[in-house]
Amino acid sequence: MSYSELQAASRFADAVPGDQDFDHQETTGAVGSYLLGLGLATLLTVVSFFVAGTTLVWTPSIPVALVVLAIAQMGVHLVFFLHITTGPDNTNNVMALAFGVLIVLVLMVGTIWVMTTMNHNMMPMDQMMHMQR
Amino acid sequence: MSAFEAAGGRDEFNRFRPDRDAWERSYAEPLPGHDQVSKRIVVGYGFWIYLLSDIIMFSAFFATYAVLVGATAGGPSGRDLFDLHKVAIETACLLLSSFTCGLASIGARTNRGSWFYGAMTATCLLGAAFLFIEINEFRSMIAEGAGPTRSAFLSSFFALVGLHGLHVTVGLLWLLTMMAQVFAKGYRADVLRRVLCFGLFWHTLDIIWVGIFTMVYLMGVAQ
Numbered sequence: 369m370s371y372s373e374l375q376a377a378s379r380f381a382d383a384v385p386g387d388q389d390f391d392h393q394e395t396t397g398a399v400g401s402y403l404l405g406l407g408l409a410t411l412l413t414v415v416s417f418f419v420a421g422t423t424l425v426w427t428p429s430i431p432v433a434l435v436v437l438a439i440a441q442m443g444v445h446l447v448f449f450l451h452i453t454t455g456p457d458n459t460n461n462v463m464a465l466a467f468g469v470l471i472v473l474v475l476m477v478g479t480i481w482v483m484t485t486m487n488h489n490m491m492p493m494d495q496m497m498h499m500q501r
Numbered sequence: 502m503s504a505f506e507a508a509g510g511r512d513e514f515n516r517f518r519p520d521r522d523a524w525e526r527s528y529a530e531p532l533p534g535h536d537q538v539s540k541r542i543v544v545g546y547g548f549w550i551y552l553l554s555d556i557i558m559f560s561a562f563f564a565t566y567a568v569l570v571g572a573t574a575g576g577p578s579g580r581d582l583f584d585l586h587k588v589a590i591e592t593a594c595l596l597l598s599s600f601t602c603g604l605a606s607i608g609a610r611t612n613r614g615s616w617f618y619g620a621m622t623a624t625c626l627l628g629a630a631f632l633f634i635e636i637n638e639f640r641s642m643i644a645e646g647a648g649p650t651r652s653a654f655l656s657s658f659f660a661l662v663g664l665h666g667l668h669v670t671v672g673l674l675w676l677l678t679m680m681a682q683v684f685a686k687g688y689r690a691d692v693l694r695r696v697l698c699f700g701l702f703w704h705t706l707d708i709i710w711v712g713i714f715t716m717v718y719l720m721g722v723a724q
Contacts (some may be wrong), residue, residue, distance in 0.1 A: 380661055384545030386606070386701045395577035402603040409596055413714075417589055420719035430723045438715035442708050456699055461549060472560040479564035494718040 383457040385450055405448025420500040518644075537686040541694055548698040552705045556670075559709050563716060566681050570721070572653035579654075579721025582647055584638070588718045591634050592710065598627035600709040606700045621680050624703070628673050635666050658717065665713055668706050675699050 383389075390398040416437045419430055444451045451460055570579070601623040608616025639659070640650065649659035678701050682692050 372613075382542050382546070384542050385549045385695065386545060386697055386704070387541075390607075395611060398607050399604065402600055402607075403605075406600040407597065409599075413592055413596065416715060416719060417585065420723040421585070431720055434715050434719050434723070438711050441711050445599070445704060445708045445711070449603055449707070450701065460546060464546075464550055464553055469554055471557050475557065475560050476564045476567070480567050483568040 382460055383451075383453070383455065385452060388451050397421045402446055405444055408444045409441055412437050412444065416441075438468070502639050544694045545697055546563070548701055549572065552701060554674060556709065558706070559661075559664070559712070562657070562664055563712060566657040566661045566717065569657040570652040572717065574652035574654075576652040576655065577645075577647050579658075579717070582584075582642060582645075582657065583718050583722050585718065585722055587634055588714055589637060591631050594627045594631040594634070595710050598624045598631070600702055602700055602703045603669050606696065609683070609688060609693060609696045616690070617683060625673060625676050625680075628669055628703075632666060632669055632673070635662070635669075639663070662713060662717065663710055665706065668709075672699075672703055672706060677700065 371444070388398055388401065416434055419433050419437065422430075446465070451486070452458060452465060454462070570640060601620045605617050605620035608618075608620055610612070642655075647655055649656050676699065679692075679696055682695065686692050
């Protein structure tokens with residue numbers, strides 16, 4: 369019985385993160401989904417390592433490219449390995465994830481922003497030592 | 502239609518009257534159209550919440566690392582220390598182990614013992630290879646005098662990457678426990694729920710590793 373049939377029969381409200389919708393007699397599609405995820409993640413990893421070592425692009429753009437590639441790869445992992453989808457049975461999983469992402473963003477961007485600004489406004493160490501004398 | 506009915510009828514009239522049984526009914530009433538609660542969904546969702554809180558904890562370590570990455574105190578920086586070839590092998594190990602972990606979950610779902618044991622063994626070996634390379638990297642760094650006490654940069658590096666390595670170690674122990682439980686108890690419902698949670702845990706570790714190899718290693722060397 370496939371997951372969607374199980375859901376229809378027992379009328380469960382939600383899907384579990386990590387559970388895949390496939391028929392137990394036909395595992396080819398399920399394996400294929402994992403293979404597709406593996407392929408996409410490998411591609412993004414190879415591109416990341418290539419971009420980090422290359423001199424072909426404008427150097428300040430490299431960190432931005434790396435961040436974009438990493439976020440894309442995290443998305444691939446979420447969709448193909450953790451099976452987080454946009455379906456109505458996944459609303460709770462997506463809402464929890466969205467809140468987690470919000471906290472992570474606030475924490476990381478906030479910390480880096482505050483600490484960089486503070487470093488910027490600090491007096492250089494040699495001047496500070498000079499004043500203390 | 503009377504004025505009473507136009508204003509909403511008896512339902513609207515009763516809406517604000519005290520209802521002493523409502524609290525009990527809020528437990529007993531099923532969701533509209535859903536007359537059962539699945540233990541697998543409750544367990545999986547609860548573990549998903551734990552994983553998100555784990556990711557939030559990691560984000561604090563990431564933020565600390567990002568702030569302290571320049572504080573090398575005259576010591577070596579990431580560019581002097583990191584070997585991207587080793588990191589590439591580590592990344593390949595963890596990505597492949599995530600894939601084999603997925604195969605193991607299919608094997609557990611379809612009761613195919615050979616699939617489950619084979620894929621779990623592969624996951625275990627790949628995870629162990631990752632840990633082996635990481636521990637060797639740490640040991641050679643400490644031997645070079647670039648241990649966690651050398652600078653704030655290295656403290657935050659060892660804290661972040663070490664925390665991930667600790668998670669992988671716990672994951673390996675959990676993996677072996679799952680293989681033993683399936684061997685001893687078979688594909689029982691409670692064992693299958695634990696296998697589900699283990700799979701989620703292992704995939705999440707790979708997501709965190711994507712952040713580490715990007716932010717620590719690739720950005721540390723590229724700059």
